[in-house]
Amino acid sequence: MRFAKFFPYALVLFFFLSLSTGSTADLAKGVNIGDWLGTDEAVWIQTTRYQKTDFENMKSLGLDHVRIDVNFNVFEVSEPDYALSEIQYRCLDKAIMWAEELGMKVIITNNEGEISTGTADAIRDRLVMTWKHVASRYAGKGDVVAYEVFATPGETITADAWNGVAAALVAAIREVDATHAVIVGPINDYSLDALSSMAKIDADNVIYAFNFFDPLTFTRQGNSYNDVDYNTAIVPFPYDAGKMPPLDEADAGTAAEEAYNNYPTQGTVDYVKSRLDVAAQFAADNGVAVWCASFGAYIGQRGLRLNDDGWDVPNADRGAWLGTCMSYMQEKNIAACHSGYRGGFGLFYDDNNNPYGWMQFGNFPYDINTDICEAMGLTPPEPGLYSPEPLTEGFVIYDEEVTPLARWGEWFWDDAEVSLFNMDEPAVSQYCLSIFYPGQWQAGDFFFPLYLDMSILAEDGYLLDFFIRCDWEEAHIQARFEDTNEDLDDKPWRMNYNVDNSVVPFDGTWQRVTIPLTSMDDQGAWDPDDEIWYGGPQGLFDWERVQRFQFVSETAEQPDAEIFIDRVRIVSADAVDSDPMASPAAFALAANYPNPFNPTTTIQFTLAKRATVDLSIYNVRGELVKTLVSETKSTGDYSVQWDGSNLNNEQVGSGVYLYRLKADDFEQTRRMLLIR
Known part of the structure; x- marks a missing residue:
């Protein structure tokens, strides 16, 4: 199965580090970002997952470093130069810029996975080229960057083989960057007991790393x-x-x-201290600086459903262990790094584990675990309560990249393929979103950790607007909103709209879909608390508490579907009419939606050039029911609603109706069904 892989054990706290080699590096308190650039393919990276505001929040806690896990062996890193993907560099460039502006620092960590004695030479040769490329790019930066050559080499490589690889990588970096700190660590996943097998490298400004989780x-x-x-x-x-x-x-x-x-x-304080003395002794014996690359204690697992038998580690116990480690490493001048920012080892109440309910998402400052932060000497703010103001303007969900409002997640496996950066003839600019061969219920997920109040947008007639392209007539995709699910009494109610070949032609060309929010279908809810499907419509979806938006392969697997999606937005009807997108190639009248309908449906049409337009509704006898548009309009895509009324604004009865578009020499008629 293929999943986008993230590494959630994410935070690193650094304490002041004075190198004994003659150079110094003021690595104080920092934070490891492990859920950003660790994907197996660069096209799975959400470039907007972290923003400058996140760095500002970290800084406010008293942190001054970020340690960013980067997969140096993603699919896109290839011959001849094995350079990182430009998508990875885009994120690193931003992070370094923010860190520089805030007086912070960035450690670039190669967290690509396993290395063995048998693969050591090939991996060394590849990484020599990659690290030269990285170090050349950032060598001119000030004291803002450090390089960690290979995080946690495991048990399948010997100490001698690894020492040779580590020395070669440090030497390669030093060929292009003589000053920035380089970090290495021993085999067995940076085992404390393997430090003694780590050879001292003949280079300046080298830091030696270890992990610490005793007692397990x-x-x-x-x-x-x-x-x-x-x-x-x-x-x-x-x-x-x-x-x-x-x-x-x-x-x-x-x-x-x-x-x-x-x-x-x-399980005693004295034992913990005695284990950390091993690192302190290694530093003293070798005249080097040591750094605890990761230490942390799991928060527990209450489970996704509150009616499960779950548990958590009390803050007092977790804080006692973290506080012991932190204070003793400070005493011993060991740089210390905590293993999680968000998630099960983090500084927030875990997603599924907090005193008030299971929907917690590492939102700053609302979900901050003040007890744990204070145990480690950080300065957390008061958490406060989240209460959003209603949105009064539209917003982008995807356009070249995912909105910073959302955290992107992928529920795809088996043969499904997904890309946030597909360059195959996008509708708007350089990239589009693509979903290939999805199985049933597989989805691309835009999760809003801080839920959105879209009630005014819905009331004011705003629309979901996106472009779609597919050349398989049997393809389908469901556009879906879900509201919050904060406790056992709440359920994640859905609003969705199914897009298939009856809505827009799946003929291999880009088609535009605009759906009024209030015209979406009230589907029901799947409740993870009790694993029960609550069918709809029940009228319980809450536009004041929108938690996620998804594209879902809801009804069946699609082994032949290659679906492209571009520029997903929430917009006003006026914005659709005045959209500056490039001129369409032809006139077109789209299928109305919903169909059947009661009482309102939407009709879309496209003008290839400026034209005099007549869009009218007729009954099956050919009698005029109502004219919706009668004016000259410019090139573009348009969306009009019919509310089931006639020329006298009286509601008409159930039945089949025709709608006809005339635009200069173009004419097309379609059928629709009104059911009262």
Whole structure:
């Protein structure tokens, strides 16, 4: 199965680091961004996932670094020079610019995955070229950038083989950048115990990294580490015999059971300090600077549904472990890095785990976990309550890139392919969104972590406006809004509209779809709390609390569908009429929607040139019912609504009606069905 891969263990806190090699690097408190540039393909990256406001928020917490995980082995990185994708560079360039403006720093971390003894030479040769390209691009930057050559090499490479690779990568960077700090770490995923096998590299300004999660019985409870599951929960810290849970049956006979049995002696403050002394001794023995690249404790897993048996790690226990690590590493002059910004190891209440309900999304400052932040010496703001003002103007959902209002997610697997940056004849500019071969219920998801109040837009007749292209007549896609689902009494009610060959022709040319928000279908809700489908219409969708927008392959798998979508917006009817897009190639009258309808339907038409237009409704006897348009109009796409009334503004009865467009020499008639 193919998923867009993100790395949620995301935050890094750096404390002041004075290098013993003669150079210094003021790495103080920073933050690791692990859910941005770690995708397997660059075309899956949401370039807008982080904005300058996010960096400003991090700065306000007392953080002055960002550590950005980057997959150096994405699909697009290829011969001859193995340069990073321009999409990756677009994001890094912005991050470095924001950091520079705010007095922060960026660590570029190669987090591409595994390296083995057998693949070491090939990976080394590729990364030498990639790192030269990266370092050449940023060598001229001031003291704002550092390079981490390969995050957490695993257990499939020997120490000798890895030491050779690390030295070669540092040397390659030094050929083009003589000053910026370079970070290396030992095998076994930056194991603290493997530090002693890490050879000292003959270069200036090199930092040596390790990870720290001891004891795993506490920090990884309900989670896993190095292919071992730690199922026993809720484990206290420090160890307290009266609070210890029994061993989970799933842990019996595994390394997790051994760790559980050792917890009375390892679940103590003294043990944690003794383990960190290993890093301090390595630094002293070798005259180098050390950096804890990742330390953190899992928040717990209450589950997606509040009626599940869930649990969480109390803030007091989690804070005690984090505070112990942080304060002792400060005492030992070890740079310290926490392992999560958002998500299960983060500084916010996790998405599915907070005191008030399961819908929490790492929104600053509303979801900040003040206890955890304060335990680590940060300065969090008061969380406050989110209450949005109603939107009074339209907005972009996708145009060249995803709106910063949303977090993009992909629910695609098997043979499905998706791209946020398809360059195959986009409708508007350089890129369009593409969804190929989706299975049933697979979707591209624009999730609004801060829900939107679109009530005024709906009342004022705003429309969902986008372009679509497909050359398979059986293709279909559902445009869908969902509202919030904040507690057991709430449900994510849906408003949707199905687009297929009856709405616009799927003939391989770009077609425009404009759907009044109030004309979308009230479908119902799938409630993840109780796993029940609540069919519609029920009239319960709330335009004041819009949580997401999706394109969904709802009704069937589509093995032959290649669907292109471009410039997705919420716009006024006037904006549609006056849109400056390039002139269409031909006149056209589109199928009305919805059809059948009651009482209102939308009719779209396209003018290839300025023309005198007559758009009128007739009954089946050919008698004029109402004229909707009778004027000269310029080139472009237009959308008109008929409310089921006649020339006297009286409502007409159920039945088949015809609508005819005449524009100079062009004439076309279509049928529609009114059901009262």
